[in-house]
Every structure is written in C-alpha cells, then in structure tokens.
Amino acid sequence: MAEHSATDLLLQERIPRKKYLRRGCDLVILFLLLSLLLYRLLHLGNNKGYAWLLAFFCESWFTFIWLLNVNIKWCPVFYKTHPERLVNSVSELPPVDMFVTTADPVLEPPIITVDTVLSLLAVDYPAKKLACYVSDDGCSPYTFYSLIQAAEFAKLWNPFCKKYGVQVRAPCAYFSKQITQPHPSSTSVPSTDFGEEWSEMKNRYYELRRKIENAGRNPATLLNLTREHPEFLGIERGNHPSIVKVITANRENIDDPEGIPHLIYISREKRQKFPHHYKAGTMNVLTRVSGVMTNAPIMLNVDCDMFVNNPQIILHAMCLLLDTSTETESGFVQCFQRFHGAPKDDPLGNQFIVSQEVQVRGIAGIGGPLYAGTGCFHRRKIIYGQHPPNPEIHTSKLSSGNGNEEVACKFGQSLPFMASVNRAMRGTDYEKAVRRPDISSCIEAATEVASCSYELGTDWGDEVGWVYGAAVEDVLTGVKIHSMGWRSVLLEPEITGFLGCAPASFATSMLQQKRWSTGLLEVLFTKHSPILGALAKNLKFRLCMGYLIFLLWAARSIPELCYSLLSPYCLITGASFLPKGTDSAMIIPATLFSLYQVYTLLEYIAWGQSVRSWWNNERMRRISSATAWLFGLLSVLLKLAGLSETIFEITKKEEDSDGGSEGNAVQWTFDSSPLFVSGTALLMVHVGALFVAVSRAVLEGEDVLGRQTGEVFCSVWVVLSFLPFLKGMVRGGNDGIPWSVCSKALVVALLFFTFCRRVSKL
Ligand SMILES: O=c1ccn([C@@H]2O[C@H](COP(=O)(O)OP(=O)(O)O[C@H]3O[C@H](CO)[C@@H](O)[C@H](O)[C@H]3O)[C@@H](O)[C@H]2O)c(=O)[nH]1
C-alpha cells in the first residue's frame, strides 16, 4: 500500500497570504490621511471657515473607515478543499437538509425556483442522505404545481446528469449552450448516444417550461390541482393555515445512485395578527419542519435563484465541516456570492467580484466570512444555540442533560420536535440521524411546528434559530454565531459553488442596496450587535472591527454627502476647503487621491477585471452612498424613533434569456421613488456650482482654476460619477428620471444655493 504523508490526507488547506506590497500601500494611505488631518489642525486657526472644519470632521471619519479597511485586508486567506480524499478519511457522510426559500411567484417566477431545486436534487451526494425543503411564503398553488412537475422531470434529469457527468445541473443554464460531448468525467460511457439523448432531454425540459408557463397563464390547470389539494382552494396569501406536502419521498435507505432526494413543499401559517419576520421567520420554520422530518446535522440554504453550479459542492463543504480539528473553526461554511449572466464590465456594480475577493477573503483571515444568506452550510446544533466545545468559554446548557421542560421553553411544545432537538444536540452522532422515519407520517408534527403561534414564548428568533430584528437576518444570525465563539470558513472550490441572479435594473439594484444598508445598520442596534459581542461575549475584537465596515454603510452616507457638498459650497461662495493649486500642501490630498485610485484600479486588474468595471464599481459605490444608503439611514432613524418598521422588499428576479452566458443588457431605469431625489439634486448642485465658477471666471475675470483647482476638480469628478443621472434626466421618458423627481431635486438644489449664500454672508 502506498504511504501517505500527513499533508496528503488533509481534507482542506487554509492558506494565508501576506501581501506586503498591499499592506505597504494601505499604510501609506493611512499615513497620508493622518498627515491631512494634522495639516488641517495646524491651519484651523487661519480663518478658514466652516468648510475647513467640516472637511476635518469628514476626513477623520474617512480615516477611521480606512483603519477598518486596513484591519480587514491585512491577511487574506484562501481555502483549498480535497473531496477526493473523503473516502479515506470519513467513514460515513452526514445527511444534509437543503432549504430553498421563495416568496412571490411574480417577482420570483417559479421556473427559477424549479431550476434551483432541480440542481439541488441532482448533486453528487447519496440521495438517501438528502432532503430538499422548499418554503413558499407566497403560498402559491402555481409554485406548488411547478414543483410537482419538476419532481417528475427530475426522474429523467438525475440519471442523465449522473450518466454523462453533467456539470451544471440547472437545466436552464445547461441547455443554454450547445453541447456535443459528455463531460470527460464520464469516460466509461460510450458517447455515441449522447447527442440524441441530449436533444431528447432538452426537448423534455422545454416541454416542462411550457407546461409551467401555461399554468401561469391558465388558471384552469391550477383549478385541477386544487381538486387534489383542496388546501390551496381560495387561499389568501397573508392569511392561511400551514401547508406541508411531501412531493417525492426517497425510498428508505436504499443506495440508488439515480435516486431522488425527498422533496417537500412548505407554506408556513400566516395570520394578520402575527409578525412573520420575513426570511428569518421562514428559515426558522424550515429548521423545525426539517427537524421533525429528517433532522440532518448539516443544513444548506439557498435563495430561490441560486442554483448549484458545481455538483460536488456538498462534498467540498464536507471537507471543511468534517475535518475534526476544525469544528470550532468551521461553525458555518459560506460560499462566495456569484451571479450568472453578468453584463460586460459590471455597469451596475452589483457583481461584487473584487469587493468580495478583498473584503470577504480578508475577513475570513480574522475569524470568518459573514453569513451571506445563501450558499451557506450550517450546523444544526449551532443554530439551536450550542456553544463551541471549550469548557473555558461556556458549556451548553442543553448538552448537560436538562429536563424536557427547559427544552420546551426554548424550543416550543412539540414533542416530536423536542425529541429531534435532543438528538441533534448530541453532536456528531450521524448514524442516529440517518435513521429516517417515513416522512409522510411526520406531516402532522410538521404542520404544527410551521404554525405562526408556535414560537410564542420561546427563544426562536433570539437565542435559537435565525435572529429577528434586522432586514439582513443573515448577517445578524452570523454575528450571533461568531459571538458564541464559533468561527466560519470560506468555501471556494475552483468551480464556483452556486450562481444567482443579480438585479438587472438600476432601480432594483438601488432598492437592494437600500435594504442591505438599512438591515446592516439595524444589526448594530440589536442585542446581538458585534460591539456587545466583543465586549460581553466571545467575539474577537478584530472580527468586530471587520463587521463594522459593513454595518456602517448607511452611516457613511452622511460624511460622504457632506464632503461631496464642500466643493459646490466653495465654488458658490468663493471659500476653499483644499489648499490652493500652487500651495505645496496640495501634494497631500493630490497624492492621496491618485494613490487611492491607482491602487484600487490595480486591485481590479489583479482580479482579472477591466478598467471599465473598476470605474463602474467605484462610481456605483458613490451613487449608492448618496442615494440608497442615505435612505437606509433614514429608515433606521425612523425605526429607532418608533415611527415605522423596516421591511424586507423582495428583489425582482429576471431570468436572462440566454440562461447564463455573458452580455445581457442593463436597464438604467429610474422611477418616482424618493431614492432618486438626492442623487439628482446632488448632480444639479454640482453642475450649478461649476456654472457659477465658469461665469465668475468669464464675467469677472477671476482666476478660479488657479485659486480653486481642487474644488473644480472635485465637482467635475462628481459630475462624471453621476453621469447616469444626467443621462436619465436628459432622456426622460419611461425609464428616465420622472419629472416629479426632477422638480423635487430642483427645489432641494435651490435650497442649497440659498443656504450657501446665507452662510457666506454671516
Ligand atoms: O418574506 C420573505 C422575504 C424573502 N424571502 C426569500 O429570501 C430570499 C432573498 O430575497 P431577495 O429578495 O432575493 O434578496 P437579496 O437582496 O437578493 O438577498 C440577499 O440578501 C438577503 C438579506 O437582505 C439574504 O437573505 C439573501 O440570502 C441574500 O442573497 C429569496 O429567496 C426570497 O424568496 C422569503 O422567503 N420570505
């Protein structure tokens, strides 16, 4: 037998990269920022006016944010996983419960969910160990019907995928390209039949799509369905009992490579009186229903648009989860969020390729990537509140064998569920979890735990399960887990694990940014805030700082907005907030600006992105900050003042016509939402200020460019960044900036002008 060296058997490798050049650049920028602050302080007395003071405050904030940046980028890590070594290292693979959430058949067309579900059902993992739970917050018979059809199709699709080693098992993406050869991994199969079978399968898939699309158009089909499933009859979306349906059940304990995992449909109970807590509420129901049915120790969750792109992804995840030395290290396993059908050069800046490579890899180096809500593997016992196995920190109250009463208090009154919790908390005893009951016999218990009163008086949404109280339940839940002392890891096999769909229009993208910035800031004000976590719990200080860079998005809008108003203020009033062009001190802000731009540009190039995509992302970040983040901040302030609640507005999902290839058109849509007022007003202010400056130069012969070089440059830069707004204004029409927004923006801009004149006369 061949001898293995120790490293030959490692399931995973964590590779930290110390990038000295980058660290150097980060520190130089920090040094320049501090020099600028010092310079401002030294000249504060020289009658510099309000602009100078405001600049000082804004730049202090930017320095703080940069410090957070240096912290997060200091030591990025890379992960390698070796699933081929699992056979030798692990005696038995644990079962996995897979969760898919969908909430609205219009914003999230069922065919998208069907593709995701088909890709999950066909992963390379023993089917008898998998169960796929789809939660439908829309309670739509249309979605249910589509899943039934999908399960039928899976009976053909799974064997086809396994026979020919299909790589992308979401049929829509797979059939978008012409494929003439089976994948090389299926060499044992003669490829002569492939072409024929491929076309046949493709036809079958398009038949499935037609059927689903027809059902969407033709309510009669759904009427037939309600005859068999009367629960859906006359259902009201926000007011109905829970529905749990087993669509397919895997034959028990049979090793059938072509078998299909369990597929279960859930629509939790909704009543007007009970808050449903959006996605967090859904995830908790999924956790409980799966608890009474299959109770797998590992739970994978994806959004309805996130299909599996790498069929080995669960095996890769197991490398991180099963490596016994790393249980505390891998409290959860998070994949990068990647998207398909990305338009060229990322015009909307919403692919987050470089920001993830830099920030997520960076934060992985200090204890863990954030839980991003999708493409994540959780350990059930941690979701149930178990602490890491370190006697010095905490010991789990439950594992020390408490009575059923305490379990009921925390987890609710269902006996079958309490029994499942006790089993799950007992740790890595996978064998026991495998013992599967006939899941159809669990429907009654499942329906009970999916009811909306189930959580009353329990710890759900707080110490147990997904945490309520922020529009980004994912990050909030992640902080809670990190604060218990668990760490998380990044799952990044060479072939991306999951692909989702990024918003295809500007308006949708801004709405998403608004929800994220709102939710992220909300996290700071909950009892699971990372600051409390670092002070009173087991959250590492540097990880807490790492979190802040995300949680402060909304708060960053104010200093950034103030700073961007400094140059028009100066151009209008003749004041200055930067040294004169000829002043030697100008070298500090000039170097700072150029170094930052070149540095970020090089980062984009290093990650294989184009110059354009760098510009688009940088520009979009400034746009988001002045629009979406600002409104995010407003909604949090309103919430804190008790005036309104924040809500989870679902992102519209558009299927790309070419199912995954590059080059989709981007829609630069604006609408009458107030979101666009601030951006339009900012643009107007800058254009107006430049106009004032030019007229001063022309009419009064003033050397504006010499005296206010920096200010003029800043305004030109902002106008360039907000060019999409200028185009939107000029374009008008359906997707341009509506007149109502323009007129409101004009009022705001004029107010600013008046304000400047007043202040300068004081
Ligand atoms: O009441 C709700 C609202 C949403 N969802 C589901 O939540 C998922 C995410 O919603 P989406 O509108 O796609 O939001 P995104 O902004 O695209 O999602 C990102 O951000 C969310 C937090 O804001 C995370 O939950 C997601 O996992 C993450 O992909 C979707 O599957 C929805 O069906 C529900 O199940 N119930």
Ligand SMILES: [Mn+2]
């Ligand atoms: Mn989404």
